[in-house]
Amino acid sequence: MGELVNDAQSFYNVRAVDKTNPEHDLDAIIAKYRPIVSFRVKKSLGSYMPDWEDVVNEIMLNAIEKLESGKFRGDSSVGTFIYTITSRRIIDHIRKKSKSLKYAPEPTAYPQPHEHVENKERAEMVARHLERLKPKYKEILYLYYYKELSRDEVAQKLGISPRRVSERVNYAQKLLKKMMKK
């Protein structure tokens, strides 16, 4: 199912409704929304759930079928349409799991990046780069993300404005992005 994005046309036998309209190009829709749906499903179910990818595939299939059969009338954006299908499917999945399992799946706050070796390696690389940031950025990231203090609490602790906290976090993110590209 990992080839879904690249080989969507043959997998689902989908045809574009209107190739000239990028909003109606089913290939483009799959390519654009699959990562978003995957993110949303993993966030809700927890990426440790082995069947999260099946849920994503079902959602995409359902969305494509509805788009093809003309059930999507364009009352909302395609994004909102797929968001609604995703939310409903997640709720159904949790209900089904609650019946068959003693405990319903509960997403952890931050699951460890274990599901793919490449994710783990990438997380290792991000961690190494973060270690090399200047202390003023590391301190902000430590308080804000690791200790989960609020923006105001971090600002008070460091004697800077809350706006400055956001600026430093964004700048640290930019630095990290730059380091990752090297």
Next chain:
Amino acid sequence: MTECKFADLIDEYLLNKLSEEKRAQFEEHYFNCPSCFQTMTERDEMITAIKWRGPQIFADIMETEQTRKAAVWDRFFGFMTPKHWALAAVGAALVLLVTFSVIPSLRTQSPQFYLDDHQTRGQSITLISDAIPSRFQWQAVADAWEYKIQIDNHNPLWNETTSDNFIILPDEVKNKMLPGVDYSYQVKAFSKEGTLIAESSKIQFTIPKK
């Protein structure tokens, strides 16, 4: 480039700090906003690494924090000898003693409960007399300076104040009371300062027909 107004919600969303309503709004938003989704996935990658490898990434900060905490502890308590600790323990014991001996006695001077229509809060008075009475009696309440007794037959009929824990019903009141009619009486206790400190429940009684 103007930043999307939802961009501020990214961190709170990833850290599960948004209310249910805001979370749903933001989720619908990022299905429609490539810029927010892109920023969010980058941020998520960073937070995942931070949560997973925090002790390694922030080892220096954590060490400094520990040292600072230890220094603060030393500054506050480092100078104390065993003699100082013993004095501190005696002081703490005295504070506890004062707290538990003085505070309960102060309580009786302040209003202990309030009344609304028929509800009673706080301690109650136990009434001793129960038949049709010439003499009403109740259990004395510690700290009560005076008691007020009231007799009603749906409307107030008579009331009197006394410092004893009983009262004799005057003949003129008795003569007003009719056989077969429902009456009730209630006693309230007041402190020296005039604060209501206790009250009985309302006891109903009927004067038997001759």
